[in-house]
Each structure stands twice: as structure tokens, then as C-alpha cells.
Amino acid sequence: SALLIGLTGGIGSGKSTVADLFAKRGIELIDADLIAREVVAPGSDGLKAIVDHFGDQVLSDGGGLDRAALRRRVFNQPEELRWLNSLIHPLVRARMIERGRAATSPYALLVIPLLVENGLQSLVERVLVVDLPEEEQLRRTMSRDHNDQALVEKIMANQASRAQRLAAADDRIDNGGNLADLNTQVEQLHQHYLTLAGSHE
Numbered sequence: 001s002a003l004l005i006g007l008t009g010g011i012g013s014g015k016s017t018v019a020d021l022f023a024k025r026g027i028e029l030i031d032a033d034l035i036a037r038e039v040v041a042p043g044s045d046g047l048k049a050i051v052d053h054f055g056d057q058v059l060s061d062g063g064g065l066d067r068a069a070l071r072r073r074v075f076n077q078p079e080e081l082r083w084l085n086s087l088i089h090p091l092v093r094a095r096m097i098e099r100g101r102a103a104t105s106p107y108a109l110l111v112i113p114l115l116v117e118n119g120l121q122s123l124v125e126r127v128l129v130v131d132l133p134e135e136e137q138l139r140r141t142m143s144r145d146h147n148d149q150a151l152v153e154k155i156m157a158n159q160a161s162r163a164q165r166l167a168a169a170d171d172r173i174d175n176g177g178n179l180a181d182l183n184t185q186v187e188q189l190h191q192h193y194l195t196l197a198g199s200h201e
């Protein structure tokens with residue numbers, strides 16, 4: 001089976017940009033954010049469990065999950081938020097494992113923004129951190145999302161720190177430079193991972 005690499009980094013660090021550069025080289029991406037949507041898609045067991053628990057006020061007119069309504073329902077309700085996470089996290093984990101096993105490229109990337117926060121190191125063989133100084137992370141996120149500084153700072157405060165993330169890293173990409181510089185680092189890591197994949201069973 002494919003060697004599994006976990007790609008992580010803080011908000012606006014460049015995970016999607018880096019993931020695209022690996023995908024261009026034929027590497028399969030398994031995206032935790034997409035999977036988190038799949039496990040509560042219309043018709044899923046996940047959505048049924050949520051509606052059983054919270055009622056159909058959390059459904060939109062189309063029958064899908066109304067995320068804003070669900071967010072309001074768990075806002076300031078730590079017990080309810082815990083319930084929701086303990087439903088969703090195992091579903092996401094199981095599906096990530098399934099996708100990783102099915103991957104056909106020599107190695108595959110599991111893109112997991114909250115890998116360190118949720119302690120998901122055991123899902124992967126190596127952790128790759130996209131690293132950026134916090135001031136630049138803030139600057140890029142604000143210019144991409146047009147969000148105010150206080151909101152982005154609040155999100156960053158709720159994520160692992162740069163140091164915590166680096167402590168969990170086997171490999172690191174420095175995204176403080178330009179896109180050409182990023183591509184050079186991805187190419188080097190790609191060659192390294194192909195070599196590792198060659199001796200992986």
C-alpha cells in the first residue's frame with residue numbers, strides 16, 4: 001500500500017498551495033475537510049445521527065446539513081460540541097484510513113489541517129509541516145479572506161502554535177519565500193518520498 005504522508009500547517013500557511021504542487025506530480029490527495037463533509041452528506045449515517053440528536057432544525061430546505069444552524073446549536077454548549085466531535089471524528093478517521101489504503105500513487109498525502117491539534121499522527125507514516133512565521137500567516141489569511149485581524153488572530157490562538165507543529169514534524173516546507181521557491185522544495189521532497197516509497201511495503 002501507499003506510503004502515507006500527513007500534510008498540515010496553520011491557517012493560511014499554504015497547505016492547499018503545496019497540496020496542488022504534489023497533485024501536479026500525480027500524487028493522490030486525501031483531504032480531511034472534504035471527508036468531513038462527506039460523512040454528513042445527505043443520506044449518510046452521520047447526518048441521520050445528527051438529526052436524531054439535534055432535530056430537523058439543523059436541516060436546510062434541500063435536506064442537507066445546515067451548518068450555520070448546527071453551529072448556533074453547539075455554540076457555547078461544550079457538552080453538545082463534544083457529542084458532535086465524538087460522532088464525526090471517528091467517521092472521518094475511518095474514511096481517511098480507507099482512502100489511504102485504496103491510494104494507487106507510490107505515496108499519498110493526507111491533508112489534515114488539525115493533525116497536531118487532534119493527535120492524528122498515527123494515521124500517517126510521516127508528518128510534513130508547511131511552516132510560516134505567524135505575522136506572515138496572519139497577513140496572507142487576511143488578504144485572502146478579507147477577514148479582520150481580530151478574527152484571524154482568534155482562529156490562530158485556537159490552533160497549535162508554530163512551535164508545537166514543528167515539534168511534530170518529520171519534514172518541513174518553508175513557505176516564507178515565493179512560489180518558485182515553494183515548487184523547488186516540493187520537488188525535493190517528492191523525490192525523497194518516492195525513494196522512501198520504494199522501500200515501503
Ligand code: ATP
Nearest residue numbers: 010011012013014015016017140144175177178179
Ligand atoms: P487554510 O488553512 O485557510 O485552508 P492553507 O494553509 O490551505 O489555508 P493556502 O490557501 O494555500 O493556505 O494559502 C493561503 C494564501 O496565501 C492564499 O491566498 C495563497 O495563494 C497564498 N500563498 C501561498 N503560498 C504563498 C507564497 N509562497 N507567497 C505568497 N502567497 C502565497
